[in-house]
Structure formats: structure tokens, C-alpha cells
Amino acid sequence: MKGCITDAFRGLLCYRKSSVPEDATIPPTHTKIKIYSYKELSFATDNFNTVNLVGQGGFGCVYKGRLKDETLIAVKVLSIDSSQGLTEFFNEIEAVSSLSHDNLVRLYGCCVEKKHRILVYDYAENNSIAHTLFSKTSKPSIELSWEKRAQICMGIAQGLAFLHEEAIPRIVHRDIKPGNILLSRDFVPKISDFGLAKLLSPEMTHISTRIAGTLGYLAPEYARGAQLTRKADIYSFGILLLEIVNGRRNVDTKLPKKDRYLLEKTWFLVEHNQLTNWVNSIGIEIDTKTACNFIKIGLMCTQDTARLRPSMSKVVEMMKSEMEIDIQNLARPMIVSDFMDLCGGGTQYTTTVTNTDHLSTYSLLSTQSTLAKCQFEI
Structure with missing residues (x-):
């Protein structure tokens, strides 16, 4: 049923979800970001035509657009109720738009006209890693060589x-996954979708918040205790x-259970000294030593104990090292495969964390007395 939603219905759903009170909104006069009119963005996207719908997620739908000066843009119609004040909204947008890095999607500006909350980004011409590597078609539209992957x-x-370490204020993304990594024309990766991001002031080490993310990429301590740190992103x-x-x-889930979960499969290969042979069988011309090193770094980043995971600057250092x-x-x-089977691997979800005196089959880790109930978004 989920896969049968038409493009037209998805477009209508995105539009309706973005509804907020009809009162006119006037951006603060001091804002430094570019303000687009709704008319301008409607023209750029051919009235938000579903033909231009290139993606959607829990926080909005994204359309490909072209401005009058021929600039390609990504237009994200936010699915919000606008309970957030206008000043707070602009403050958060300004914080994101002030960031400049080759590997971040550039935020051009926004539209806050009447009921609309729309963000305008640089357009990534090669879509996302999820689309490139995991296309639902029999063969991905683009073959990524090992050099490009590295x-x-x-x-x-x-x-x-x-x-994590240079942006002011520091930012925890909260939903790093293939769909949130876009690729430019030259295959430069761009981290996108700061709809889930929370800003960390320098004096803060964590933020207690509602859990949001994607099952399979969610750090165990984050799901268990709702403590948000950079280690969850790592x-x-x-x-x-x-x-x-x-x-x-x-x-x-199409694979046998022993091969179903990549993290568990990788550990099996390491423990049985089969990692090198497996890397050589991936199916592309590959630098075996570098690929094995990257896999080992991935295992370091996914340690159960958050403090044992390396910082991202350390990760960069290790990836550059020979x-x-x-x-x-x-x-x-x-092993979390039983939990993954229960919740349905790869499903986007939020959780409500409550304290309990007894163990439950819904516990993420059976040694904890914290109950994490899955609430699925359909």
C-alpha cells in the first residue's frame, strides 16, 4: 500500500502538511538571508509540479527548480505547523546559511510568505547516495568506481x-544516512537535510530531546536514553x-538472516579472517588495503560504548593515513538483529522513552531498564 501512493497524491500530501496559520508573516528587517517570494518559487518549480518532485522525508518535500537567471535550485517545502516563532525560525535558518564548507549543501534562502515555510538550496545534480548506490531498479543509473567511493x-x-568541531555553533545532524548525502555534478558529497539538526552551544555536551532518526543508523545509546551527542552522528x-x-x-531483509545486517556480517568476516577475500569479491576494481581500512574505521565508529568511538577529526586523519x-x-x-526484526529494518521512526522496573522484549539492549517503544511513521 505504501509503495502505491501516486506522485500526484504525494505532491498534494506535501502541500497539505505544510499548512500553517494564514496570517501574513513579515521577515525581520535585520535578516541576512535571501528572501524568496512564493510566486518566484512557484514559477521556478512550474507550480510545484510533481514532475519536479525529487524527494521527500519527514520534514518536507523537495522539488527541482530553475530561477529566471537559469540557476538550478532545490526547493524544500517544510512539513511544519509553524508553532515555532518567526524570529526563532529565522535565527535557526541564519545559523545554517552562515555555514560554508565544500561538503555541506548550501542554503540560499527561504520563503515565509503567509502560510508557507520553504527553504531554497543549491541543487545536487547526481541526486543522493541512496539513489545512486541503492536504486530500486535492477541496475543503478550511475556506477561508482572505487576512486569515487573513497x-x-x-x-x-x-x-x-x-x-562537529569547527562550525559555530556546533551542530549535531541526527540523521546521517545515504538519503541525506547528495552528490554534485562532479560527485562531491554534500551533507543535507538539517531539518533534524539541533544546534549545540560551545558549553553544552549533550541535548536531551525527542528521539528522531532512521533505524539501522541510530546509535544504541541515543535510542535508549535520548541523549544527543556528536557520538551518535559518528x-x-x-x-x-x-x-x-x-x-x-x-x-x-531479502538476504538470509546471517547476512541481513551489514554490521553483524562484517564482524563475522573479521572474526573469521575473511575480510580481505570479501572486499576483493565486491565486484569493482578496488584498493584492497584502503577498503579494509575504511571498513575497520567503520567498526571503530560503531562501538557500543559512545566514548570509545573516535572523533570525526580523528576519523579523517585515519582515512588519510596509509x-x-x-x-x-x-x-x-x-547483537541488535532481534530488535531490528521486531521494528522492521530501515523504517523511519520516533520513540518515546519511559522508565520501567522490569525488562521488556521491546528493550533495545536487554541489560537496560529503559523501554524504547517503536512508533512508526507511515
């Missing part, structure tokens, strides 16, 4: 390191790194 992995690491990056190197999703990565002291993560 460059993409490095670019994502550098972009995330910038968000876990997600580790999973993404394994996916890009291997060219497969981290959860593939030294072989040593993972002898790494501990294999707890």
Missing part, C-alpha cells in the same frame, strides 16, 4: 568533522561508511 567517504567525514557515519564501501544497504588500522582491541557490539 572520495565520497572522505568528503562526508570532512563535512561532518566541520559540523555511529551513523560508521554504518554509512560500511554501506558505501560494500555497495549494499546496512539492512537487506598505515594499516589495528582493531584487535575493539569489542564486538551487542
Whole structure:
């Protein structure tokens, strides 16, 4: 049923979800970001024609557009109720638009005309990694060589390191996954979708918040205790790194259970000294040593204990190094496949965290007394 929604219905759904009170909104006069009129963006997208619908997620629908000066743009119609004040909205948008890095999608400006909340981004001509590597068609539209994959992995690491350690204020993305990594014409990776991002002031180490993310990329401690730190992004990056190197999703329910979960499969190969042979069988001409190092870095990033995961700047350093990565002291993560089977691998969800005195089959980790109930978004 889910896969049968027509493009027209999806477009209508995106439009309706974006409804907010009809009162006119006037942007603050001091704002530094470019303000687009709704008429201008409607013209650019051919009245938000579903033919131009290039993506959608929990926070909005994205349309390809072309301005009068021929500039290609990505127009994101936010699915919000606008409970957030206008000043707060502009403050957050200004914080994001002020960031400049080769591996971040550039935010051009926004539209806040009447009921509309729309963001305007640079357009990535090669879509997302999810589209490129995991196309639903029998064969992806673009074949990514090992050289391109390695460059993409490095670019994502550098972009995330910038968000965590250099951006002011510091930013935790909260939903690093293939669909949120866009590719430019030259296959430069661009981290996108800051709809889930929370801003960290320098004096803060974590933010307690409602859990939001994508199952399979969600760090175990984040799902368990709703404590948001940069280490949660690092876990997600580790999973993404394994996916890009291997060219497969981290959860593939069509495979036998022993091969279904990429993280568990990778640990099995490491423990049985089969990693090198497996890398050589991926199906593309590959730099075996570098690919094995990237996989080992992915395992370091996905340690159960958050403090044992390296910082993103350390990850970049290791990825640039030609030294072989040593993972002898790494501990294999707890098996989460039963939880993944229960919740439906790869499903986007939010969770409500409550305290309980007893263990539950819904617990993410059976040794914890915290209950994480899955609430699926259809």
C-alpha cells in the first residue's frame, strides 16, 4: 500500500502538511538571508509540479527548480505547523546559511510568505547516495568506481568533522544516512537535510530531546536514553561508511538472516579472517588495503560504548593515513538483529522513552531498564 501512493497524491500530501496559520508573516528587517517570494518559487518549480518532485522525508518535500537567471535550485517545502516563532525560525535558518564548507549543501534562502515555510538550496545534480548506490531498479543509473567511493567517504567525514568541531555553533545532524548525502555534478558529497539538526552551544555536551532518526543508523545509546551527542552522528557515519564501501544497504531483509545486517556480517568476516577475500569479491576494481581500512574505521565508529568511538577529526586523519588500522582491541557490539526484526529494518521512526522496573522484549539492549517503544511513521 505504501509503495502505491501516486506522485500526484504525494505532491498534494506535501502541500497539505505544510499548512500553517494564514496570517501574513513579515521577515525581520535585520535578516541576512535571501528572501524568496512564493510566486518566484512557484514559477521556478512550474507550480510545484510533481514532475519536479525529487524527494521527500519527514520534514518536507523537495522539488527541482530553475530561477529566471537559469540557476538550478532545490526547493524544500517544510512539513511544519509553524508553532515555532518567526524570529526563532529565522535565527535557526541564519545559523545554517552562515555555514560554508565544500561538503555541506548550501542554503540560499527561504520563503515565509503567509502560510508557507520553504527553504531554497543549491541543487545536487547526481541526486543522493541512496539513489545512486541503492536504486530500486535492477541496475543503478550511475556506477561508482572505487576512486569515487573513497572520495565520497572522505568528503562526508570532512563535512561532518566541520559540523562537529569547527562550525559555530556546533551542530549535531541526527540523521546521517545515504538519503541525506547528495552528490554534485562532479560527485562531491554534500551533507543535507538539517531539518533534524539541533544546534549545540560551545558549553553544552549533550541535548536531551525527542528521539528522531532512521533505524539501522541510530546509535544504541541515543535510542535508549535520548541523549544527543556528536557520538551518535559518528555511529551513523560508521554504518554509512560500511554501506558505501560494500555497495549494499546496512539492512537487506531479502538476504538470509546471517547476512541481513551489514554490521553483524562484517564482524563475522573479521572474526573469521575473511575480510580481505570479501572486499576483493565486491565486484569493482578496488584498493584492497584502503577498503579494509575504511571498513575497520567503520567498526571503530560503531562501538557500543559512545566514548570509545573516535572523533570525526580523528576519523579523517585515519582515512588519510596509509598505515594499516589495528582493531584487535575493539569489542564486538551487542547483537541488535532481534530488535531490528521486531521494528522492521530501515523504517523511519520516533520513540518515546519511559522508565520501567522490569525488562521488556521491546528493550533495545536487554541489560537496560529503559523501554524504547517503536512508533512508526507511515
